[in-house]
Amino acid sequence: MKAYDFLIIGGGIFGLSAAIELAKRKYRVGLLNPDSLPHHLAASTDVSKIVRMEYGTDREYFRMAERSIGRWHEWNELLGEELYHEVGMLMLCRDRWEAARQPFEYSSYQQLQAHGYASEVLDAQALQQRFPAVNSQTYPHAHFNPRAGWVESGRVIEKLAAYGRSLGVEIHEGQTAEGFVIEKNRLQAVKTREGKSYPCGHAIVAAGAHTPYLLPELQPYMKATGHPVFWLKPRAPGLFQVPKLSVFTADIAHTGWYGFPWHPKQGIVKIAKHTDGMALHPDQDDRQITDAEVAEMRDFLAKSFPLLADAPLVYTRRCLYTDTLDGHFWIDQHPLVAGLSVSTGGSGHGMKMGPVLGEMTADMAEGKSHEFSARYRWRELGEKTPQAEEARFVNRKT
Numbered sequence: 065m066k067a068y069d070f071l072i073i074g075g076g077i078f079g080l081s082a083a084i085e086l087a088k089r090k091y092r093v094g095l096l097n098p099d100s101l102p103h104h105l106a107a108s109t110d111v112s113k114i115v116r117m118e119y120g121t122d123r124e125y126f127r128m129a130e131r132s133i134g135r136w137h138e139w140n141e142l143l144g145e146e147l148y149h150e151v152g153m154l155m156l157c158r159d160r161w162e163a164a165r166q167p168f169e170y171s172s173y174q175q176l177q178a179h180g181y182a183s184e185v186l187d188a189q190a191l192q193q194r195f196p197a198v199n200s201q202t203y204p205h206a207h208f209n210p211r212a213g214w215v216e217s218g219r220v221i222e223k224l225a226a227y228g229r230s231l232g233v234e235i236h237e238g239q240t241a242e243g244f245v246i247e248k249n250r251l252q253a254v255k256t257r258e259g260k261s262y263p264c265g266h267a268i269v270a271a272g273a274h275t276p277y278l279l280p281e282l283q284p285y286m287k288a289t290g291h292p293v294f295w296l297k298p299r300a301p302g303l304f305q306v307p308k309l310s311v312f313t314a315d316i317a318h319t320g321w322y323g324f325p326w327h328p329k330q331g332i333v334k335i336a337k338h339t340d341g342m343a344l345h346p347d348q349d350d351r352q353i354t355d356a357e358v359a360e361m362r363d364f365l366a367k368s369f370p371l372l373a374d375a376p377l378v379y380t381r382r383c384l385y386t387d388t389l390d391g392h393f394w395i396d397q398h399p400l401v402a403g404l405s406v407s408t409g410g411s412g413h414g415m416k417m418g419p420v421l422g423e424m425t426a427d428m429a430e431g432k433s434h435e436f437s438a439r440y441r442w443r444e445l446g447e448k449t450p451q452a453e454e455a456r457f458v459n460r461k462t
């Protein structure tokens with residue numbers, strides 16, 4: 065078998081975007097993934113993911129997301145389907161609209177203002193008129209930014225795989241990387257559980273939550289954590305449809321709760337939580353959602369969206385973050401093995417950056433630095449390392 069210049073391990077958004085970028089740079093690119101793409105258990109495989117520039121004081125993620133939003137529009141054109149829906153984002157605030165009270169929301173607003181984005185601050189009355197499903201007694205203040213939305217992530221993976229193939233990427237479905245052939249600290253080939261060996265000049269491990277199991281030297285710095293997702297079927301969908309509802313965060317830095325408007329293809333409203341999550345093994349541990357988690361979700365809805373509080377729960381899922389201890393992505397070459405590198409660490413917020421991740425990974429693999437590369441390099445992290453992603457409700461904060 066002729067060796068690949070680059071062999072990508074994993075066909076989620078980190079792997080596929082890298083494969084496409086490297087194929088565009090005229091390399092011979094292969095990609096391995098178990099079963100078929102999009103893989104049903106992959107983090108990128110879902111009906112919706114939020115795309116936001118709201119990152120509090122974090123200017124780099126703001127700029128990365130800003131660039132990504134521009135490119136999501138281009139990808140809608142390129143892929144011939146509207147997969148990114150720019151419906152806006154509503155940040156609900158339980159407290160006064162002040163920096164001290166709502167730091168994440170207020171600094172996100174300041175960042176948008178500073179970059180010339182027109183957004184609105186809503187008081188309870190304006191919120192009630194514009195977004196009547198929201199309980200404005202619980203959230204007396206809110207902020208609406210029209211330059212945000214959601215992306216049909218699983219469908220994006222499907223379309224990107226087809227686009228990658230059209231550029232010459234050889235996607236090997238049903239192949240699970242299991243080991244590396246290394247001679248004199250240089251990678252020679254990747255071996256699969258299915259008994260195959262793929263020679264390559266360079267392998268990029270983008271296996272999501274499985275990455276620290278393929279490369280155990282990463283286990284001190286990242287782990288798989290499970291996070292609940294709920295699909296509810298509103299009895300009166302009208303109030304949950306755009307423009308009466310957009311994607312939203314509900315005092316997210318203090319609660320973790322966020323959600324989506326009524327999904328036009330699935331006919332549901334999706335609610336989820338961006339918090340610590342539970343550490344688990346991607347293959348061995350049970351992913352069932354507990355009754356206690358459902359009760360907590362119902363309690364949140366009763367206070368926030370009373371008309372949804374007793375809506376039928378039609379689907380639940382525990383989806384996995386590849387969670388670095390600081391919440392930043394991990395995109396770098398292996399320090400000890402030449403021809404081996406890593407692109408992972410989405411930590412619950414990587415999908416939106418898909419249109420930029422590919423070039424970040426390709427530049428890294430070519431040994432170049434990218435505008436957004438320094439803080440995603442191989443780094444020393446410890447249990448005391450604070451979580452840096454400001455929207456996330458966690459016990460360890462900066």
Ligand SMILES: Cc1cc2nc3c(=O)[nH]c(=O)nc-3n(C[C@H](O)[C@H](O)[C@H](O)COP(=O)(O)OP(=O)(O)OC[C@H]3O[C@@H](n4cnc5c(N)ncnc54)[C@H](O)[C@@H]3O)c2cc1C
Binds near residue numbers: 112240
């Ligand atoms: C509940 C939840 C909600 C989220 N919400 C958002 C959001 O609103 N906005 C946002 O931007 N991000 C969000 N994210 C984060 C985002 O989904 C991830 O950061 C991103 O999808 C990770 O992509 P990935 O390519 O690293 O991993 P995955 O998408 O998991 O892809 C990894 C791929 O590697 C394959 N693989 C695994 N092991 C092997 C192996 N041994 N050999 C070959 N292939 C292998 C898998 O089958 C899979 O296809 C959320 C994540 C979760 C879990």
